[in-house]
Amino acid sequence: QQQVKQSPQSLIVQKGGISIINCAYENTAFDYFPWYQQFPGKGPALLIAIRPDVSEKKEGRFTISFNKSAKQFSLHIMDSQPGDSATYFCAARPPDRQGGKLIFGQGTELSVKP
Amino acid sequence: KAGVTQTPRYLIKTRGQQVTLSCSPISGHRSVSWYQQTPGQGLQFLFEYFSETQRNKGNFPGRFSGRQFSNSRSEMNVSTLELGDSALYLCASSLGTGNTGELFFGEGSRLTVL
Numbered sequence: 001q002q003q004v005k006q007s008p009q010s011l012i013v014q015k016g017g018i019s020i021i022n023c024a025y026e027n028t029a030f031d032y033f034p035w036y037q038q039f040p041g042k043g044p045a046l047l048i049a050i051r052p053d054v055s056e057k058k059e060g061r062f063t064i065s066f067n068k069s070a071k072q073f074s075l076h077i078m079d080s081q082p083g084d085s086a087t088y089f090c091a092a093r094p095p096d097r098q099g100g101k102l103i104f105g106q107g108t109e110l111s112v113k114p
Numbered sequence: 115k116a117g118v119t120q121t122p123r124y125l126i127k128t129r130g131q132q133v134t135l136s137c138s139p140i141s142g143h144r145s146v147s148w149y150q151q152t153p154g155q156g157l158q159f160l161f162e163y164f165s166e167t168q169r170n171k172g173n174f175p176g177r178f179s180g181r182q183f184s185n186s187r188s189e190m191n192v193s194t195l196e197l198g199d200s201a202l203y204l205c206a207s208s209l210g211t212g213n214t215g216e217l218f219f220g221e222g223s224r225l226t227v228l
Binding site for chain 1: 156157159162164169170172216217220
C-alpha cells in the first residue's frame, strides 16, 4: 500500500515531442504528489507538484494530470528539449503533513534526441 | 542562499567498517531527511530529524542511525558496513512546518563498500 509504481523505466523522445511518464499508487491517504528531476551527479530537484483536490497543474512546458478515482497521475513534458534529458521520479507523501518522508517511484530515464 | 551541503562527496570503505556522513541544511530549515539511492531499489527513505528529534523512520536495520544538532546540521552513521550498503546517500532539508512539502536535496555522498 505504500508503493508508487512508475512507468516507463526509460523513454526516448525526439526534440519537440511530448514526453509522458505515468505513476500509480494504492494508498488513498497520500496527500501530496511531487515530481523530481535528477541530472547525473546531482541530487533530485523539485519540478512540479500537485495535491489530490486538483486534477491538473501546469508550469511552463510541464503538466501534471491527476486522476483521483484511478489513483494515477502523470507528467507531460511538452516540446521536449535535449536539456530535459534526465531521470524523473514521481513521489507521494504519507499523511504526515509536516514530514520529510516521500515514497518514490522507480524513476524514468528520459533521453531527448536532437 | 546556500543549498544543502553534504560531506564527504565520495568515500570507499571495507566491509565491517563504519561510516559517518554529514549534512548541512539550508539556513532556516529545521528538518533534515536522509534517503538511500541505489539502481535496484531507487530512492528509499531512511529517517527524518526535526528539532534534534527523529520524527519519521524508514524500514532500515538498526545499523543505520542518525542525529541532528541544535544548528540543524545532521549526521548519519552506518555501522558494520555490508556490500549492499554501497549507494548514494542523499540528504534533504525542508522547513519542517506548514504544508509546503518541498524537499531540497544535496548532491549526495557516494559510498562504496569493498
